Amino acid sequence: MLRRYFSPDQYFEKFDDATPAFLLRNGIRALILDIDNTLAPYEEPEPNERVLAWFSALKENGISAAFVSNNDHERVSRFNQKIGIPMYPKGKKPLKKFMRRAIQALGVPPENTAIMGDQIFTDVWAGRNVGIRCIVVPPIKDKTDPFTKFKRLLERPVMRYYRKHHKEETENNEE
Numbered sequence: 001m002l003r004r005y006f007s008p009d010q011y012f013e014k015f016d017d018a019t020p021a022f023l024l025r026n027g028i029r030a031l032i033l034d035i036d037n038t039l040a041p042y043e044e045p046e047p048n049e050r051v052l053a054w055f056s057a058l059k060e061n062g063i064s065a066a067f068v069s070n071n072d073h074e075r076v077s078r079f080n081q082k083i084g085i086p087m088y089p090k091g092k093k094p095l096k097k098f099m100r101r102a103i104q105a106l107g108v109p110p111e112n113t114a115i116m117g118d119q120i121f122t123d124v125w126a127g128r129n130v131g132i133r134c135i136v137v138p139p140i141k142d143k144t145d146p147f148t149k150f151k152r153l154l155e156r157p158v159m160r161y162y163r164k165h166h167k168e169e170t171e172n173n174e175e
């Protein structure tokens with residue numbers, strides 16, 4: 001079923017709720033990251049202190065990371081200046097090509113790799129296409145153009161599915 005296919009494996013309110021402890025507990029040792037609206041709004045060219053602190057924590061815990069962004073080289077390379085991880089601008093998510101390259105560069109088996117992003121039909125789809133786990137966060141500052149609004153509308157049933165089934169999972173785990 002489509003709603004199930006696109007439903008993320010995990011939803012967090014903010015990117016740094018995905019703590020090293022959470023990631024390691026779930027066997028995730030490598031992260032493919034979206035930038036725009038996941039780690040920073042479009043208009044912020046550089047990572048803020050919180051982003052940098054989170055990357056340091058990942059590194060300290062041996063979790064590797066790479067950027068796969070659909071934005072251009074200028075945006076991604078400037079954002080990556082202080083972080084310095086493998087990067088794939090114009091990454092053409094949800095297509096597989098650069099996702100595969102990123103997984104290869106990270107050197108961790110796909111079952112121990114996850115993607116984190118803010119868009120179901122870009123980031124989750126890209127993750128599903130290469131068989132890795134998918135973490136979703138809400139967009140930091142969403143665009144308001146009609147196309148974005150339409151995409152968000154399509155995401156709603158997927159997130160409803162996630163909330164319903166994830167709640168059941170959590171309840172089952174608590175038993």
Ligand SMILES: [Mg+2]
Nearest residue numbers: 034036037118
């Ligand atoms: Mg994004």
